[in-house]
Amino acid sequence: MPTDIRWSVWKNLPLTLSPAVLDELLDGGQSFRWNRQTDGTRIGIWGENVARISLANNEALRWSAPRECADHVEPALQVYLGLESNHTAKVDSLPWRSDAHLATCLETFTGLRILRQPFGEALLCFLCSATKQIVQIKQMVALLAESHGTEIVPGFPRLPTWDELARVSEESLRDCKLGFRAKHIHETAQFLAANPGWLAATETAPYTEAKERLCTLPGVGEKVADCVLLFGAGRLEAFPVDTWILKTMARRYGLDDWKPAQVAHFGRTHFGPLAGLAQQYLFAYERRVARS
DNA sequence: ATCCAGGTATGCA
DNA sequence: TGCATACCTGGA
Numbered sequence: 001m002p003t004d005i006r007w008s009v010w011k012n013l014p015l016t017l018s019p020a021v022l023d024e025l026l027d028g029g030q031s032f033r034w035n036r037q038t039d040g041t042r043i044g045i046w047g048e049n050v051a052r053i054s055l056a057n058n059e060a061l062r063w064s065a066p067r068e069c070a071d072h073v074e075p076a077l078q079v080y081l082g083l084e085s086n087h088t089a090k091v092d093s094l095p096w097r098s099d100a101h102l103a104t105c106l107e108t109f110t111g112l113r114i115l116r117q118p119f120g121e122a123l124l125c126f127l128c129s130a131t132k133q134i135v136q137i138k139q140m141v142a143l144l145a146e147s148h149g150t151e152i153v154p155g156f157p158r159l160p161t162w163d164e165l166a167r168v169s170e171e172s173l174r175d176c177k178l179g180f181r182a183k184h185i186h187e188t189a190q191f192l193a194a195n196p197g198w199l200a201a202t203e204t205a206p207y208t209e210a211k212e213r214l215c216t217l218p219g220v221g222e223k224v225a226d227c228v229l230l231f232g233a234g235r236l237e238a239f240p241v242d243t244w245i246l247k248t249m250a251r252r253y254g255l256d257d258w259k260p261a262q263v264a265h266f267g268r269t270h271f272g273p274l275a276g277l278a279q280q281y282l283f284a285y286e287r288r289v290a291r292s
Numbered sequence: 293a294t295c296c297a298g299g300t301a302t303g304c305a
Numbered sequence: 306t307g308c309a310t311a312c313c314t315g316g317a
Contacts, residue, residue: 029298130299136315137298179313184300221300242298259307260299283298295317303310 005153007052008070013061014083017111022055024284030115030231032125032138033145033159043156045145047118049076050156066153082113082234090236094271094278101252102271105281112284114277115231119203121159122232123214126224127185128178136177143176166193184219191217207235222264230276239267239275248286 026034034044041054065073096103128140148160166189173182202213214225226240241260249255271278
């Protein structure tokens, strides 16, 4: 980290989280651009924003940003962390009263929420995610930012925009350790460059239509499309089914040998219109069990 | 060393 | 429809 960054003074956020839940929120596979410093502070980059977040002794969140960014980071954080919406009411609307396992997950990860990331960045990050673990995805997107993004402040590059990616060769993308994903990103960038406004229209389209549109992109299937819509467009009805969800739905709900599409249908009907929010709690819980 | 990881696209029954 | 297989790469 460059030493010449001048950070704004710490300011409190109206959010209280345990260290474990903060870890799950920022480093649990929703976003891939937060890094924990040795003192426990986390530095993250999204859009044109650079911020650091830490916990005060009472587990209250506080933030600070490079001085030149602080004015726009403050409102951006509200959106990113979903502070303007009534999170408690959303969680309460989930069917925890009739689902003991869900109730356990909600209690274990109290305060966990869905991040609202820039749509294009979510698409890029989840195009990188196929059959990779979080540490590897983080490495890929860090290389993408360092190699092809522009610096917001010295030492903190943003992710390249899709317009910028359209001018990068597939071979050059492979140098970011993307493997076969480089082809997907390259071809998606070419398509988006040839279809101005397509991405913005997809972001605001109704869920089903938006998902269909995303699935036409190379390297985007149902799971990636749902992640992009959940984490990049606030579509809480999106219910991404990955290996963890497949595992946990088999183990906790008896859905052994169900296909991903069947599990997705079960999830949407069982958990309701905010199924994606429930999914994040189930996901977090099963990962914790696996690690312990 | 060998296997597999927050999938997708393709080729065959 | 359904199922198997290839696809890059690096860490366990």
